[in-house]
Amino acid sequence: IQSKNIRNFSIIAHIDHGKSTLADRIIEKTLTVSKRDMKEQLLDSMDVEREHGITVKSRTVRTFYEAKNGHKYQYNLIDTPGHVDFSYEVSKSLAACEGVLLIVDATQGVQAQTIANYNIAMENELVIIPVVNKIDSFNANIEQTCQQLIDVMQFNEEDILYISAKTGQGVDKVLERIHSVIPAPTGTADSPLKALVFDLQYDPFRGVIAYLRLFEGTLSKDKTLRFMVTQAEFNATELGVFLPHMQPTDVLRAGEVGYVVTGLKEVQKVKIGDTLTTTTDPSQQPLPGYKESKSMVYAGLFPSDDNDKDFQNAIHRLALNDSSFCYEEERSEVLGKGFRCGFLGMLHLQIIRERLEKEYGLTVLITAPNVTYQVLTKDGQELRINNPVYYPTFDKIKTVKEPYGVVTITLPEEHVGDIMKLATSRKGIFIDLNYQVNQTILHYEIPTSEIAYHFFNQLKSLSHGYATMDVQFMDYREADLVKMDILVNYVKIDALAFILHREDAYRVAADLVMKLKHTIPRKLYPMPVQVVVEGIVIAREDVPPLRKNAAVSGDKKSISKKQALLHRQNINKRNMEHMNIQLPQEVFNSILDIN
Numbered sequence: 001i002q003s004k005n006i007r008n009f010s011i012i013a014h015i016d017h018g019k020s021t022l023a024d025r026i027i028e029k030t031l032t033v034s035k036r037d038m039k040e041q042l043l044d045s046m047d048v049e050r051e052h053g054i055t056v057k058s059r060t061v062r063t064f065y066e067a068k069n070g071h072k073y074q075y076n077l078i079d080t081p082g083h084v085d086f087s088y089e090v091s092k093s094l095a096a097c098e099g100v101l102l103i104v105d106a107t108q109g110v111q112a113q114t115i116a117n118y119n120i121a122m123e124n125e126l127v128i129i130p131v132v133n134k135i136d137s138f139n140a141n142i143e144q145t146c147q148q149l150i151d152v153m154q155f156n157e158e159d160i161l162y163i164s165a166k167t168g169q170g171v172d173k174v175l176e177r178i179h180s181v182i183p184a185p186t187g188t189a190d191s192p193l194k195a196l197v198f199d200l201q202y203d204p205f206r207g208v209i210a211y212l213r214l215f216e217g218t219l220s221k222d223k224t225l226r227f228m229v230t231q232a233e234f235n236a237t238e239l240g241v242f243l244p245h246m247q248p249t250d251v252l253r254a255g256e257v258g259y260v261v262t263g264l265k266e267v268q269k270v271k272i273g274d275t276l277t278t279t280t281d282p283s284q285q286p287l288p289g290y291k292e293s294k295s296m297v298y299a300g301l302f303p304s305d306d307n308d309k310d311f312q313n314a315i316h317r318l319a320l321n322d323s324s325f326c327y328e329e330e331r332s333e334v335l336g337k338g339f340r341c342g343f344l345g346m347l348h349l350q351i352i353r354e355r356l357e358k359e360y361g362l363t364v365l366i367t368a369p370n371v372t373y374q375v376l377t378k379d380g381q382e383l384r385i386n387n388p389v390y391y392p393t394f395d396k397i398k399t400v401k402e403p404y405g406v407v408t409i410t411l412p413e414e415h416v417g418d419i420m421k422l423a424t425s426r427k428g429i430f431i432d433l434n435y436q437v438n439q440t441i442l443h444y445e446i447p448t449s450e451i452a453y454h455f456f457n458q459l460k461s462l463s464h465g466y467a468t469m470d471v472q473f474m475d476y477r478e479a480d481l482v483k484m485d486i487l488v489n490y491v492k493i494d495a496l497a498f499i500l501h502r503e504d505a506y507r508v509a510a511d512l513v514m515k516l517k518h519t520i521p522r523k524l525y526p527m528p529v530q531v532v533v534e535g536i537v538i539a540r541e542d543v544p545p546l547r548k549n550a551a552v553s554g555d556k557k558s559i560s561k562k563q564a565l566l567h568r569q570n571i572n573k574r575n576m577e578h579m580n581i582q583l584p585q586e587v588f589n590s591i592l593d594i595n
């Protein structure tokens, strides 16, 4: 097929607005997959996604469409992830497209990620087809949704399409619109190869499989290939297209979308956003796609049992499969060897944890998450701290800066008061408020650490589920922060340390010691739990001993036993260095639970 008849596009939408359902309809109508073979929600294949209703990884499908004008078009559909935490990944897959379908659920209207996705599409200079979905629904408010698209995003009324992805109504119009407004890819098959890596997969037998969008040149198996950023070279063992299963082909040409099996087993040699070229006739410039993703939240991940090797492998694989998850090795005195991992947000963290449990059968301990801090020390060093363990002592610090984000919140007018109160209580700085048709759009600047924890849940509960949000990193600002050290039985537990605003320290410390008192496993002797800030104990509670149980049976023999035991306990008490304290996940959760 000629490249003028190729269309590369994605579907973008706020979560649950019908992206996957529409993808199913498009595949069904273009008959790539016969109806009989079609599993429901074919594009969402991972368990975790099903449960969260989120498409975490993009999947690509090549379909063919016989248009009304008599031409046959190749449609490459790229499914993007769709949640507040994943706009970075959305951005990567959109770089592989010329256009997008922007879906808005007519029962919900324009939501925070509708706006965020719209902005990403605009930044990528893509053609945007506005589509109002769920018009079959009893609750659909079609006119209002249409008006929001016009008012908030300046679409023309006549360009808006109306569909039911569920029944298929209107989907034919979408298929027609795609080839008539989305441009064909430019680029020529005889220039040097330039292909964007927009996704990755790992196969234990075949190594890294890269998902490619060819911008220039031709890819065939006979040439040695090179990734321009990592400089890794290889000979393809297979290349092909997605139907949506992987179908080997002999060549891929400029404008097309497909995959290459690299055979590379070292996952760090292949990165999303890198450019693939040939060694014999290399491209001069890589595509602008490559940039390291910005982690918003960091936490320590530790294996909860001894399967160290499995744990390491799983972490490597996950990072490959998810370009916005990063990690480095970490050692904790209490928890042993693990990884310091970076996430796009709390939901991302939760998804990684579930994938470790479900896909790899591993249970992990996760320490309290934190953001990155910029510390300037008195002797002029500039440090980036993403692990409280490395936070300098207070007497060495000159200034500390913490990250801020711009939060976009959409919500119905009646909840505005509550949500503004919430944002203010989270140290939010009000920017503006816009009333749209039956929808309010609020902007705040908020310290990222304040959003990282419970902000999302509180937003949802205060607005009865109607508010939505999106966060964009903004800048670093000076803040009055302190490190909290937690001592159990006079021993500092490195994995429990965390950083917070000074004004919150007393309140949080009091709350925390109460929670730890009930979650730290008891020993035969009482154990004080102390919170220390800048060398001063600001809160203390004692974990009660198991002593009662030890002395249950009361005959003479056991009295002397009991005395012996109590004696041993006293020795233990003094023998702090050898304390073997087990920290279950609940202990870390008690830090998470504090507001």
Ligand code: GDP
Pocket (backbone or CB within 6 Å): 013, 014, 015, 016, 017, 018, 019, 020, 021, 022, 053, 054, 055, 082, 133, 134, 135, 136, 137, 163, 164, 165, 166, 167
């Ligand atoms: P995604 O999160 O954007 O991928 O959304 P899904 O495609 O998973 O759809 C979310 C929910 O909306 C599912 O329960 C779908 O069955 C439902 N849904 C999707 N499209 C329609 C539609 O056109 N009409 C109705 N009534 N429901 C729909």
Ligand code: MG
Pocket (backbone or CB within 6 Å): 019, 020, 021, 044, 053, 054, 055
């Ligand atoms: Mg989906």
